[in-house]
Amino acid sequence: MNSSTAQKLDIQKVKTSRVTEVDFNNLTFGSTFSDHMFECDYKDGGWQKPTIKPYGPLTISPAAKVFHYGQAVFEGMKAYKDDHGKVWLFRPEENFKRINKSSVRMAIPEFPKEIFLEALTTLVKLDKEWVKPGLGNSLYIRPFVMATQVGVGASPSTEYKFMILMSPAQAYYTGDVKVVIADHYSRSANGGVGAAKAAGNYGAQFFPTNLAREKGFQQVIWTDASNHEYLEEAGTMNVFFRVNNSLLTAPISDRILDGVTRKSVIALAKKDNITVEERPVLVSEIIEAAKNGTLKEIFGAGTAAVISPVSAFSYKEDTYELNKQEDGFATRFKKELMEIQHNLSEDPFGWRLEVV
Numbered sequence: 001m002n003s004s005t006a007q008k009l010d011i012q013k014v015k016t017s018r019v020t021e022v023d024f025n026n027l028t029f030g031s032t033f034s035d036h037m038f039e040c041d042y043k044d045g046g047w048q049k050p051t052i053k054p055y056g057p058l059t060i061s062p063a064a065k066v067f068h069y070g071q072a073v074f075e076g077m078k079a080y081k082d083d084h085g086k087v088w089l090f091r092p093e094e095n096f097k098r099i100n101k102s103s104v105r106m107a108i109p110e111f112p113k114e115i116f117l118e119a120l121t122t123l124v125k126l127d128k129e130w131v132k133p134g135l136g137n138s139l140y141i142r143p144f145v146m147a148t149q150v151g152v153g154a155s156p157s158t159e160y161k162f163m164i165l166m167s168p169a170q171a172y173y174t175g176d177v178k179v180v181i182a183d184h185y186s187r188s189a190n191g192g193v194g195a196a197k198a199a200g201n202y203g204a205q206f207f208p209t210n211l212a213r214e215k216g217f218q219q220v221i222w223t224d225a226s227n228h229e230y231l232e233e234a235g236t237m238n239v240f241f242r243v244n245n246s247l248l249t250a251p252i253s254d255r256i257l258d259g260v261t262r263k264s265v266i267a268l269a270k271k272d273n274i275t276v277e278e279r280p281v282l283v284s285e286i287i288e289a290a291k292n293g294t295l296k297e298i299f300g301a302g303t304a305a306v307i308s309p310v311s312a313f314s315y316k317e318d319t320y321e322l323n324k325q326e327d328g329f330a331t332r333f334k335k336e337l338m339e340i341q342h343n344l345s346e347d348p349f350g351w352r353l354e355v356v
């Protein structure tokens with residue numbers, strides 16, 4: 001590691017907080033940002049002075065490589081406040097490991113762990129009034145890295161900016177999600193960037209998702225790029241299928257994002273002796289299960305919505321409805337996860353980290 005990374009975190013606080021101006025009962029997800037942000041530049045082969053400063057605009061050259069070649073990765077995680085006013089993070093080391101894994105795939109230099117964790121906990125402490133108690137309320141945290149070197153030469157940037165923003169979020173009800181099983185477009189391919197949280201992965205999903213919306217569906221279930229035979233992810237979430245009382249989900253590969261919610265659901269299910277099959281899931285077997293009544297549930301798993309139940313799916317010309325399961329796995333895992341995150345239940349796996 002470059003010696004410059006040993007620099008101390010510089011903190012510039014806001015003069016007056018904006019927290020009193022915010023209507024915490026009317027938040028649009030990801031559109032209001034807390035008082036402070038974290039910023040650290042990479043140049044001359046090393047990460048420079050890490051800084052926390054008031055949230056605000058940046059000045060970046062329009063020739064910065066991120067705008068031309070999309071060399072950028074990000075993370076999504078949350079802080080939660082319990083009923084005693086303590087603030088917790090959920091498995092933050094997983095997000096740290098993953099942003100560096102994403103960076104490696106995008107030829108971005110890795111970020112030092114100590115600075116990441118110090119930046120995160122310092123930011124959350126400074127802006128703890130932005131985390132509201134109550135099940136479902138949280139402070140969404142968005143770390144990201146972008147290529148800032150000036151120049152449109154098609155080569156990896158020599159300069160980067162690592163940042164962390166924080167945005168208060170309310171319980172996120174997705175309602176009934178109807179999905180289309182992709183039979184033409186793909187999210188990721190073998191050897192591609194699907195396992196990285198690369199910014200461009202999201203941009204590439206918008207068009208096929210719009211086509212699904214036009215047909216009255218909200219999301220796309222992505223299938224393998226080769227033959228569209230296997231079910232892989234739902235929108236920007238991992239996806240689970242409950243057939244009878246077993247849970248099926250695609251195995252981690254270079255086409256699948258290794259979700260923290262996914263692996264937490266698997267751990268909770270196994271603890272409760274629910275059979276979990278991490279294996280390729282055929283479109284045909286799920287259609288068969290829908291027809292013979294053994295398909296009980298489909299749900300997405302991701303940090304933003306935690307668990308998002310699917311009410312119907314379409315494949316080519318046909319639509320299949322799923323019966324609502326009031327006491328289903330989706331409801332149960334959502335409750336169990338949220339209670340651990342909000343310090344309302346035991347934490348048998350040691351997933352919570354107390355920040356303040």
Ligand SMILES: *Cc1c(COP(=O)(O)O)cnc(C)c1O
Nearest residue numbers: 236237238257259260261302303
């Ligand atoms: C972020 C993401 C997920 C969910 O990951 P979590 O760690 O559970 O939030 C799933 N799939 C894709 C494609 C993602 O980008």
